[in-house]
Amino acid sequence: MLNVIGCILEPNSGQLTLNGEKVYDGRWLRQDLRRLRLEKIGFIFQSHNLLPFLNAWENVAIAHILAGSSTAKAKSRAAELLTYLQVERRMNAMPSQLSGGEAQRVAIARALANDPRIILADEPTAALDSQRAGIVIDMLRKVAAEHQAAVIVVTHDQKIYDRFDRIFSLRDGALETEASKAA
Amino acid sequence: MNLALKDINHNLGRFLLTCVGLSLLLCIVLAMVGIYRGLIVEALGLVRAAQAQVWVVEGGTRGPFAEASRLAGDTREAIAAQWGVAAAGSVAYQNVEALHRGQMKRLLVVGAEISRLGQAPALVEGRPILRSRYEAIADRGAGLAIGEKIKLGRDTFTVVGLTENLVGSGGDPVVFVTLRDAQRLQFAVEPAAARRDAARTPGAVASSDTVNAVLVRLLPHVDPKQFVQAVSRWKHLSALTHEEQETVLSRSVIERARRQIGLFTSLLLVVSTVIIGLIIYTMTLDKKKAIATLKLIGAPDSRIVGLIIQQALAMGVISYFVGLALIHSIYGYFPRRLVLEMPDAATLFGVVLLVCLLASALGVRVALKIDPATALAG
Structure with a gap:
C-alpha cells in the first residue's frame, strides 16, 4: 500500500489522488514521480534507513538539497528540524553512533525536510521499545498537527493503535474495517 | 554536498587500500x-652520437645494427673522395664479454678512427683517445673508472674518458677504442689458430682491415638522399640516411620488444579495469539500501x-598520481634505462580516466536497476 501511495508501484486498478491532485487514473498522470515524492511525500522507514556515510544533519539536509536548496540553507533547515525533534546535540553523529530512538527522530526530521503534505511511515516503532515507540508516535502526531501533514502509519503494533485518529485494517491486501476516534 | 566523497570518507581504509593496489x-x-x-632512446643513442648524415654499409644489407655488414678498410678513402663529402670515418662494432672486478660484463666495443667521424661524443669525465693503441673511453654504465684497466680480447686497455647513457640496442654499455684495436679484437685470431691457418693455406694472408x-x-x-642514391650505384655498397638508420633501429x-611491452601494458590496463570494476561493483552492492x-x-x-562514477574516477586519479610518484622515486634503480616522458604520462592519465568510466x-547498471521499493522492505 505504501508503495502505491508513494508512487513507486502502479496500482492494479482505481485512482490515486494525493493532496487533491489526481496522479493515477489507469496510468500515471505525472511524468516526474520522483519530483512528486521529493516535494509532497516524506518517508519514515522501519529501520530508519539513514545513509550510513552521512552524519545526522547531512542525512536531513540531503532531502532539502535534492529539492534544490544550497548546502548552507539545507544545513540551517536540518538544524531547525533536529532542534524541533530534540536531537540537536547529535547533529554531527554518524548513524552508527545514534541510539534507535535518536536515529528514528533523525529519520523523521529527514521526512519533514521539504515540508511534505503526506508522511508515510512503515513500521516506525518496530525497532523501538514500547516507551520509545510511544515517544515517536507522539512526535508524529505533533508533526502532523504543526505541519498540517497527513501521517499514514503502517504497523502491526497494537499498543499504539489508540494514538491514531483513523485506523484501517487490511487483511490479504483488502480493506477489512475502518474505525475512527470520532466514531 | 558530494555524496561520493562522503562515502569514500566513510570507507576510507578500504578505498585507500584499493588505491594502493x-x-x-x-x-x-x-x-x-x-x-x-x-629502449628507443638507448637504441638510437649510439646512432645519434655518431653525428653522421649517411651510413655506408655492405651492399644489400641494412647494417650495421640490424644486419651484419663488412666493408673493406679502404672504403672510407673511396667515400671521402666523393663529391659533397665533408667528413668520413670508419667504424667497427662488436659485442664482447670482459671480466671486471670478478664480474663478467657484456660490452659493445666501438672502434673509430682518431679525429674522424664515429668517435665518442661529449665526455662527462676524462679526455678523448689520443694514443693509437690500448686506450678506451667507457660509458659510466660499464662501472669503469678513469685510469682503470680492462682486458678486451687479448689486449688490456686503460680507461681515459667516460660517457653517460650510451649503450647499444641490447642495453650493453659502449666502450670506444681505436679502429685498429677494434679490428684486432674482431678479426685477429689466437696464435695457435693463426699457425693452423698458415699450415692449411701456405702463403695466404688473412686481412683484418x-x-x-x-x-x-x-x-x-x-642532399643526403641524393648522396645515398649515388653510393647505391656501387653494387658492393648500400647507404642509409640517418633517418633511415633510426627507422631501421626503432622498427x-x-x-x-615494442610489441611485447605493448601487449603487457594492455594486459595490465585490462587487469586495472577489472579491479576498478569489481571494487566499484562491490561498493555499489554495499550501498544498495542507501x-x-x-x-x-x-x-x-x-x-x-x-x-x-565520481568514486571510480577518484580511485583512478588517486591511484594514477600515487603510481606516478612511485615510479619517479624508483626509476633510477632499474637495470635498464627508463625514460618517463610527459606526453606518455598525460596519455596514460586519459586512458586511466577512460578505464574508470568503463x-x-x-556499478552504474546495478545502481540504476535498484528498485526504490527495496528501501521499504525492512
Missing part, C-alpha cells in the same frame, strides 16, 4: 612505457550515477 599496477604500466621509451660501416657527413648544400631491431533510500526520497538517477559501467 591499483597505484602499484599503474606504476608498472608507467614503468613498461618508460622501458619502451628507454675490415670495418662495419663508413659514416659520412656532407657539405651543407648536399626492426626493437620491434618485438541507493534505494536515495531514490525513494527523490534523488534523480543522475545523482546516483554521479556518485558511482569500469564503473557495471
Whole structure:
C-alpha cells in the first residue's frame, strides 16, 4: 500500500489522488514521480534507513538539497528540524553512533525536510521499545498537527493503535474495517 | 554536498587500500612505457652520437645494427673522395664479454678512427683517445673508472674518458677504442689458430682491415638522399640516411620488444579495469539500501550515477598520481634505462580516466536497476 501511495508501484486498478491532485487514473498522470515524492511525500522507514556515510544533519539536509536548496540553507533547515525533534546535540553523529530512538527522530526530521503534505511511515516503532515507540508516535502526531501533514502509519503494533485518529485494517491486501476516534 | 566523497570518507581504509593496489599496477604500466621509451632512446643513442648524415654499409644489407655488414678498410678513402663529402670515418662494432672486478660484463666495443667521424661524443669525465693503441673511453654504465684497466680480447686497455647513457640496442654499455684495436679484437685470431691457418693455406694472408660501416657527413648544400642514391650505384655498397638508420633501429631491431611491452601494458590496463570494476561493483552492492533510500526520497538517477562514477574516477586519479610518484622515486634503480616522458604520462592519465568510466559501467547498471521499493522492505 505504501508503495502505491508513494508512487513507486502502479496500482492494479482505481485512482490515486494525493493532496487533491489526481496522479493515477489507469496510468500515471505525472511524468516526474520522483519530483512528486521529493516535494509532497516524506518517508519514515522501519529501520530508519539513514545513509550510513552521512552524519545526522547531512542525512536531513540531503532531502532539502535534492529539492534544490544550497548546502548552507539545507544545513540551517536540518538544524531547525533536529532542534524541533530534540536531537540537536547529535547533529554531527554518524548513524552508527545514534541510539534507535535518536536515529528514528533523525529519520523523521529527514521526512519533514521539504515540508511534505503526506508522511508515510512503515513500521516506525518496530525497532523501538514500547516507551520509545510511544515517544515517536507522539512526535508524529505533533508533526502532523504543526505541519498540517497527513501521517499514514503502517504497523502491526497494537499498543499504539489508540494514538491514531483513523485506523484501517487490511487483511490479504483488502480493506477489512475502518474505525475512527470520532466514531 | 558530494555524496561520493562522503562515502569514500566513510570507507576510507578500504578505498585507500584499493588505491594502493591499483597505484602499484599503474606504476608498472608507467614503468613498461618508460622501458619502451628507454629502449628507443638507448637504441638510437649510439646512432645519434655518431653525428653522421649517411651510413655506408655492405651492399644489400641494412647494417650495421640490424644486419651484419663488412666493408673493406679502404672504403672510407673511396667515400671521402666523393663529391659533397665533408667528413668520413670508419667504424667497427662488436659485442664482447670482459671480466671486471670478478664480474663478467657484456660490452659493445666501438672502434673509430682518431679525429674522424664515429668517435665518442661529449665526455662527462676524462679526455678523448689520443694514443693509437690500448686506450678506451667507457660509458659510466660499464662501472669503469678513469685510469682503470680492462682486458678486451687479448689486449688490456686503460680507461681515459667516460660517457653517460650510451649503450647499444641490447642495453650493453659502449666502450670506444681505436679502429685498429677494434679490428684486432674482431678479426685477429689466437696464435695457435693463426699457425693452423698458415699450415692449411701456405702463403695466404688473412686481412683484418675490415670495418662495419663508413659514416659520412656532407657539405651543407648536399642532399643526403641524393648522396645515398649515388653510393647505391656501387653494387658492393648500400647507404642509409640517418633517418633511415633510426627507422631501421626503432622498427626492426626493437620491434618485438615494442610489441611485447605493448601487449603487457594492455594486459595490465585490462587487469586495472577489472579491479576498478569489481571494487566499484562491490561498493555499489554495499550501498544498495542507501541507493534505494536515495531514490525513494527523490534523488534523480543522475545523482546516483554521479556518485558511482565520481568514486571510480577518484580511485583512478588517486591511484594514477600515487603510481606516478612511485615510479619517479624508483626509476633510477632499474637495470635498464627508463625514460618517463610527459606526453606518455598525460596519455596514460586519459586512458586511466577512460578505464574508470568503463569500469564503473557495471556499478552504474546495478545502481540504476535498484528498485526504490527495496528501501521499504525492512
